[in-house]
Amino acid sequence: MLTLQTPMNLATTTRVRRIMRQTLGTAAMAVASLALFAGEAAAQPSTLTIGDATSAIQGGPLAANPLDGSVALGQTFRPACLTTCFLENFSFWLDGTFATNPSTLSLQAHLAVWDGTKATNVLYSSNVFSGPAGPPQQYTFWTSLTAVNAATQYVAFLTVAGVTQVPASNATAYFQVVQGAPAAYTSGFFVFTNSGSSLADLTSTAWDYPGDPSNQDLQSRFQANFVSNVVPEPSSFLLVAAGAALLLTFGRRKRA
């Protein structure tokens, strides 16, 4: 299943974690494969990239206020397509260089619509995973080809639970942000909130920091991959079911 990651324009990340494999059910994987196959001629992949390893600085700590609450951090963005397309996956870079007890942190990635002050309408949530250790790594989250609209602003974010004190004793970790370099991203910001304890909170209460381009102009180091509109018609579904394995192999080979 390694092949599922390789088509993407993954940058110079040292290692790719495959947590998304656990989140993709068989049916979802089939859909993704069908999309690749069916759109072979028309699919136009596009990528949104904010920051790079050179410009990255540590962000965080991934910590909570009040104590043992949850923190959410992420990036708002607009899809990199003309009208509608599918978000194939998105990535953050998590930094364990100065992490404390990262294994006790419970992280989860989400995709939601952003209304300017908070997340609404959560479209995707990853499995829960523990915090990072060691040098910065790219964490990519496959979203089952979530349909997105270029006219809508979205937020991709991590929720962090299990933080009990900042920064010393229990758990801290960082993820990477960038500041206006190498080129400022103008369609979204680094956002966070320190006070949400649940997704319900995060979608009902304005976040602590909805971004501010006039002062520090902070962005998350972020990447998102999109493909154009290749959702199959319902009449093609049988074909999808029958040839799933073959098609996956074919697709990989084609791109290799």
Add this chain to the structure above:
Amino acid sequence: MVAMFAAACSDRALPTAVPPVPAGPRLNGSSATELFISEMIEGSSNNKAIEIYNGTGAPVSLSGYSIAMYFNGNPASTLNIPLTSTASIPAGGVFVLAQGSANAAILALANQTNGSGWFNGDDAIALRKNGVNIDVIGQIGFDPGTEWGALLVSTADNTLRRQSMVCAGDANGADVFDPAVQWDGFAVDNIVNLGQHTAACGTVTLTPPVVSATVPANNATGVQAGANILVTFSAPVSATGSWYAISCSVTGAHPAIATADAANTTFTLNPDTDFSAGELCSVTITATQIALVADATITMAADVSLSFTIDSTLSCVGPIPTRIYSVQGSGLTSPLVGTVVSTEGVIVGDYEGTGSLDGFYLQDATGDADPATSDGIFVFTPGASAVSVGQRVRVRGTVSETFGQTQIGTVTSVLSCGTASLVPAPVDITLPLATATTLEQYEGMLVRFPQRLYVTEHFQLGRFGEVVVSSGARLSQPTNVTTPGAAAVALQAANDRNRIILDDAAGIQNADPIVFGRGGNPLSASNTLRGGDYAENIIGVLGFGFSNYRVQPLNSLGGGVPNFIAANPRPTPPVNVGGTMKVAVLNLLNYYNTFGSSACRNGLTGSTNQDCRGADNTTEFNRQWAKTVAAVTEMDADVVGLVELENDGYGASSAIADLVSRLNTAVGTGTYAFLDVDAATGQVDALGTDGIKVGVIYKPARVQPVGATGALNSVAFVNGGDGSPRNRPALAQGFVQLSTGGRFIAVINHFKSKGSACSAADAGDGQGNCNAVRVQAANELRNWLASNPTGVVDTDVLILGDLNSYAKEDPITALTGAGGFIDLVNARIGALAYSFVFGGQWGYLDYALASSSMNAQVTGVTEWHINADEPLALDYNTEFKSAGQVASLYAADRYRVSDHDPIVLGLALNSAPLLSITPPASWTAGQPGNLGVLFSSTRGAPFTVRIDWGDNTPMTQYVSTIAPRTPINRPHTYAAGSYVIMVSVTDRSGVTTKQNLRITVP
């Protein structure tokens, strides 16, 4: 009848008929038994002499005799002159004692002289023998004022000669003295008979009476129409029946009321009606009706007639001899200066008396309709009180130009002609005037200002009763509103034509009450008169004096004290300036707690024996500090820049410590603290060695000084290019607001004033003296601030204080132009801002100049108009005030604390993040050590932290979404050496705090 200015009496002898045939001898008592005074000369200057007559029939030795003088009603003699004891007077002879400085003619007749100060007409004189008065002139122990007696027969400025029938002295010095009883009077300095005396002691020959004098004298001219006639006879007479006849060429016969004096020698004839101008009058005394009192059978030998001419110009009837407008002429001075004129007019302003102008204004009732010639004139009548407003009056006197005003002086006659039936209407004058000399054509006339006129100056209100008003608004200092040079000069000229002085017509200073207050009521601490208050339709007489035209509204026809309207209300505590803290700056007008003309010194090291410039004594100081404390506590600022503090260090008895102590007494211990600049800078007299200095006080519970204390005391700044110190050193101090961590830098200044000259002359461009010195100061200040003298990493700078420059002047431009500072007063208040008035022109010398970043954090600016608008008379000083005014003009409140208005600013400081760095206990080369960084900000996350390790390794950066509770550690490994670690934290709003740490790694 009004006859204020009688012409001098004539003592010329009247022509008489053939000398009468003496009647037979009459017994007149016994011969003299003792010496007596036979003549007394009380002449001009020291022409004084006493003649003593020996009528005893035998020589008398003068041993034991003396002349005593009793001065000014003194009951004891002040001067006693023993007569030459070895001398004697032969029978029938005299002895003359003369004042040593008498004229040569008197001295030539003197037997003895004496050089002491001698008697005047009101001093009693006695001839003494062995200490006992044997003959007294005057009444001992009584001062008649000027003289005993009247006219020629008086003790002042006359010669008195003992009547020949007197044969004994008047030994009773205590009784009422009338010289006419025993003495004949002669004109001043008459010494015709000095050195000889004839007495008819034993027997006397009664001679027929003669007319010895008259007023008017025979052939007199210019006699007043209302004059009485005085006839003096040579001896007491009884006048009976139709003893006189008065007949005039125009008015015919005049019956009169005749009265005699006590001696029955002088008779006054008061005619039934006034004489007519220019007519010839004659008086005939019928001889047979005038008989001696001593012997009614002896009558005057022949009729006596005299004639005189009535002054042709002074009559209430007939044409006016010289019209007032002809006296004034059309030029700046009268064409008739030096000429005696008679004229007529209506009293339009009555200012008689020494407490006023000692005269009155007279205006032609109709005028000549020539706008170039004034119809009014001032008549100078010192000491008189003869007329009242609205009367028609004729006057005779001499035209002069006195202190620049045309007047009639040396007045010989004032003739009231009753209430005027036709009075002049006031002439309307509007400001601004067409030319600087426009008012000359109205000098002396009743005028009205139909406009609303605004109080633009009241500096002289208390002492001299003057208020200056202008039209449209108060006058602006030209360089406050326009550029120096031609534009300012032109505006000055326009201002000069748009002002007029209102005067209280008082001839004295420090008048009580001060009539010009609000609502027509006198000035007091509670009834002020503020700049910008106004009055309308002011009526008064236009005079000229003390180099200025001035309107006298009081006691003028239809005028009175103007009703000043309180258009500029007194401020209550300063308006809300917003923000989270306040900064104020105030020129204290010399806050000195040391008093005396030479009790002060300039700083701790400067000149000694200096004049203490503020309060003169404890009484004044108690009044001063009470006002200062009221104002400062009401401003309630967290940082207060002070200007004009006594320069006496920072000890417990220093002026700044005194002020802070009094403030804390008022509002609570520890509320205020002062900055000890000497201690902070490690210098002595860091703020210079002038008599005064700047300073700063603050509320330590709300702000604290941060960084280094800067004192700009370089020669280049202080001297400003001159040869000696001019500008007071500037003070720069950073402050942190404790509640937010926000910081700013306050810079307190006091540039050289315009009050005295510097090396470079006044350029005449409106900027006054010492502009170059102030420009250099501004440039030096700007450059100094650019060097960050406080070391506080903050661009928020406030230049505060008295820059002694108006808004458009070069020093301000040097700071706002190249300096980039923003004049907050101009930016937030505008062109009508003012903090000071000088010469009736308003502008501001007191500044708050903000750097660009500071400006963005200023929430409000106000000039608190508690001082400049208020009259000087309301300040703490007690001089130039009556005892009542010392109390009534003072209140221990915020008004007239100083001559400058304070500025109050509101600030909402960018609350810079708080940052602290915790290094490891020690660094070890080659081993990592943890640097802890703790930060917070009221504006919250995200925080961006940067650590520059100072050893050319990559910077450590991280962005925190929270303010940590304990330091966030980052390890670093150094080689041995010294390094400067620079840490910065930037908060959500982009405000950065930086901190440096110098370390040595062994």
